[in-house]
Amino acid sequence: xxxxxxxxxxxxxxxxxxxxxxxxxxxxxxxxxxxxxxxxxxxxxxxxxxxxxxxxxxxxxxxxxxxxxxxxxxxxxxxxxxxxxxxxxxxxxxxxxxxxxxxxxxxxxxxxxxxxxxxxxxxxxxxxxxxxxxxxxxxxxxxxxxxxxxxxxxxxxxxxxxxxxxxxxxxxxxxxxxxxxxxxxxxxxxxxxxxxxxxxxxxxxxxxxxxxxxxxxxxxxxxxxxxxxxxxxxxxxxxxxxxxxxxxxxxxxxxxxxxxxxxxxxxxxxxxxxxxxxxxxxxxxxxxxxxxxxxxxxxxxxxxxxxxxxxxx
Ligand code: NDP
Numbered sequence: 333x334x335x336x337x338x339x340x341x342x343x344x345x346x347x348x349x350x351x352x353x354x355x356x357x358x359x360x361x362x363x364x365x366x367x368x369x370x371x372x373x374x375x376x377x378x379x380x381x382x383x384x385x386x387x388x389x390x391x392x393x394x395x396x397x398x399x400x401x402x403x404x405x406x407x408x409x410x411x412x413x414x415x416x417x418x419x420x421x422x423x424x425x426x427x428x429x430x431x432x433x434x435x436x437x438x439x440x441x442x443x444x445x446x447x448x449x450x451x452x453x454x455x456x457x458x459x460x461x462x463x464x465x466x467x468x469x470x471x472x473x474x475x476x477x478x479x480x481x482x483x484x485x486x487x488x489x490x491x492x493x494x495x496x497x498x499x500x501x502x503x504x505x506x507x508x509x510x511x512x513x514x515x516x517x518x519x520x521x522x523x524x525x526x527x528x529x530x531x532x533x534x535x536x537x538x539x540x541x542x543x544x545x546x547x548x549x550x551x552x553x554x555x556x557x558x559x560x561x562x563x564x565x566x567x568x569x570x571x572x573x574x575x576x577x578x579x580x581x582x583x584x585x586x587x588x589x590x591x592x593x594x595x596x597x598x599x600x601x602x603x604x605x606x607x608x609x610x611x612x613x614x615x616x617x618x619x620x621x622x623x624x625x626x627x628x629x630x631x632x633x634x635x636x637x638x639x640x641x642x643x644x645x
Contacts, residue, residue, distance in 0.1 A: 334378065335437065335438050335631050336438075336439045336440070336441060337365075337438070337440050337441070338429070338438075338441045338442075338443075339363070339364070339365045339440055339441070339442050339443070340362045340363060340364070340434060340442075340444065340640050341353075341357045341362045341363075341364040341365070341442070341443070341444050341445075341642070342364070342365050342366075342367070342430075342440055342442035342444070342445050342446070342634070342640055343357070343364055343365070343366040343367070343410070343444065343445075343446045343448060344366075344367055344417050344432075344445065344446070344447050344448060344449055344583075345368075345369055345374065345447070345448030345449045345450055345544075345614065345616070346366060346367075346368035346369060346372050346373055346374055346398075346402070346412070346448075347373070347374025347375060347376065347398075347448060347614055347615070347624075348374070348376065348398075348401060348614065348624045348625070348627040348628040348630035348631065349411075349446075349448035349450070349613040349614025349615070349627040349628065349630045349634070350366055350368075350374070350446070350448035350564060350613075350614070350631060351366075351398075351401040351402055351404070351405040351444045351628075352401070352405075352613075352627075352628040352629075352631030352633035352635070352636050353366075353409070353448060353527040353613055353632070353635040353638075354408070354410035354412070354530075354631075354635075355401075355404055355405050355408055355443075355569070355631075355632075355635075356631070356635030356636060356639075357410070357446075357631050357635040357638060357639065358405070358408040358409035358410045358479060359408055359409075360635065360636075361537050362635075362638070362639060362642065363409065364411070364592045364635075365408045365410070365412070365413065365414065365440070365520045366405070366408075366410050366412045366609050367409045367413055367414075367415050367416065367417055367434060367586075368413065368414050368415070369413065369416055369417070369449065369637045370416055370567075371449075372402075372414060372613060373399070373402070374450050375393065375400035375450060375451070375577075375615070376395075376397055376398050376624055377394055377395050377396035377398050377409070378394070378472045378474055378475060380392035380394065380474050380476060380496070381392065381393065381394075382394050382397055382484070382624065384623070384625070385397060385624055385625055386504070386625065388558065394474075397624075398430060398557045401628075403493075404511075406461070409565045413434075414437055415433055415434050415435050416434070417433070417434060417583060418433050418435060418436045419432070419436075419583070420432050420433075420445070420492050420583050420584055421585070421587075422445075422584070422587045422588070422607050422610060423607075423608070423609065424607070424608075425608065425609075426608040426645070427443075427609075427645050428608070428609070428610065429441040429442065429443060430442045430443075430444075430445050430609065430610065432445070437481065438450070443609060443642055443645070444609040444611065444638040444641055444642060445585060445609065445610050446453060446474035446587075446603075446611045446612075446613060446631070446634045446635065446638060447583075447596060447605075447610065447611065447612045447613070447616055447617075448612075448614045448616065448627075448630075448631060448634070449579075449580040449581070449583065449612045449616045450579075450580055450617040450627075451496065451575065451577035451578060451579045451580060451616065451622070452576055452577055452578060452580055452614055452615055453471035453472075453576075454474050454532040454573075454575050454576050454577060454578055455573055455577065456488065456573055458541065458542065458543065458544070458547060458567070460543055460544040461544055461571075461573070464544055464546065464549070464550050464571070467544060467548070467549050468544075468549045468550025468569065468570050468571060469544060469550065469573065470570065470572050470573070471485070471572070471573050471574065472572075473497040473500045473501050473572050475506075476570075476572075477501050477504050478504070479570070480496060480501065480505050480569055480570045481504050481505070482503055482504075482506055482567055483506060483507065483569040483570065483641065484505065484506055484507045484509075484567065484568040485501055485505050485508055485509070485568055485570035485571070485572060486508065486509035486510070486511050486541075486553065486566065486568055486570075486571055486572070486576055487501065487508060487509070487510050487572045487573075488511045488518060488531070488540075488541060488571065488572070488573050488574065488576040489509070489511075489512075489573070489574040489576070490510070490512040490513070490514070490516075490517035490518050490573055491517075491519050491574070491575075491576060492519045492520055493519075493574040493620070494510065494519065494574035494575070495510070495517070495519040495523040495524065495526070495527045495589045496574075497572050497574045497621060498510045498527055498530075498533050499523075499526055499527060499530060499533075501534075501572065502530045502532050502533050504530065505532070507532050507534065507568075508532060508533045508534055509534050509535075509566060509568065510529075510533055510534070510535045510536065511534075511539050511540070511541060511555060512535060512536065512537050512538070512539070513538070513539065513558075514537075514538065514541050515537050515538055515559070520645060521603065523542075529578075529597040534566075536555065536557075536566075537559075538557050538558055538559040539555045539557045539558070539559075540555065540556055540558070541553045541554070541555050541571070542554045542555065542556050542563070544571055544625075549569065549587045550568065550569060550570060550571060551566060551567065551568075551569075552565055552566055552567045553565070553566050553568065554626055556569065568632075573595055576595065577615070577622075578594060579593070579594050579596070579616045579617075579619075580586075580597045580616055581595070581596055581616060584596070584610075587607065588605045588606065588607055588612075589605065589611060589621070590608040593619055595616065595617055595618065595619045596609075596612040596616055597617070598611075598612055598617050601619075602637055603617070603630060603633045603634040603637045604637060608641070609638075609641055611637050611638055611641075612630075613627065613630035613631045613633065613634035613635065614626075614627035614630050614631065617630065618630065627641075
């Protein structure tokens with residue numbers, strides 16, 4: 333078949349799991365090919381300071397960390413390609429090749445696949461949110477915060493991401509409302525005390541946005557307080573949604589076993605999925621820890637599992 337290539341290890345995804353899998357598979361002489369997906373570098377490219385990745389005592393910028401992982405991965409021999417996997421047809425028996433379509437035009441036959449496609453931002457799902465995406469509604473303060481210098485914004489959510497976004501925006505914006513749907517926050521105590529001691533962050537408890545309105549851009553939101561059963565308008569210029577993520581498993585749904593929340597199920601404390609030669613690493617298979625360091629460890633384990641699988645064929 334024209335425009336078809338055979339590879340031993342195909343890695344899908346370019347977050348900490350994908351690049352670490354590339355580093356290990358390269359060193360095992362498996363000549364891995366890695367497709368980055370549309371968001372090269374993954375979720376960490378949308379964060380600011382990463383303080384908890386070991387080896388960086390003063391923290392490291394998320395983009396910098398990912399570009400260093402990419403460089404290391406490439407230097408060791410992974411063929412890193414910017415492109416998107418558009419379709420996957422998995423083999424069934426041990427040793428079968430898996431057929432992978434790239435950008436709807438090229439086909440790769442892969443002996444093994446490491447799925448490291450991560451997770452994506454969740455949205456509120458209210459009708460007016462879609463209308464203003466990119467015009468005042470964002471899921472990434474690091475990407476878009478700059479446009480709201482000196483303005484008033486809100487952040488929705490109460491996990492570490494939301495509080496991190498609020499803290500970041502508070503340095504740029506005149507005022508940040510943090511809209512929390514319960515009477516408590518899920519984020520770590522350290523993040524909570526940072527937010528509580530930031531003068532221009534105001535927490536609005538027990539509330540959810542019911543409408544986002546404006547003209548060319550966002551001009552305000554309506555929020556409903558479910559304890560007082562009241563509705564209030566807040567005038568603001570931007571809405572940052574930080575309410576968690578969902579695993580990117582659409583490509584393999586129906587072919588690989590997923591759990592109730594859509595995460596890939598791995599077996600016997602390995603990265604093996606239920607399909608021979610298909611391995612999963614990082615947030616796509618991790619509903620519990622979802623940390624960069626855990627994803628990197630998953631990438632290492634997946635490459636070692638793939639190596640063993642190929643050696644046994
Ligand atoms: P989480 O799942 O931890 O938090 C999601 C938050 O969004 C919760 O507070 C949840 O509320 C709220 N929420 C969910 N749906 C809605 C909705 N429809 N309307 C309003 N609020 C909603 O996600 P995060 O992205 O914050 O974090 C994911 C993981 O990444 C966590 O393990 C976190 O610790 C980690 N992380 C670590 C960082 C660090 O260490 N530097 C930085 C960022 C993330 P409720 O609590 O009521 O369910």
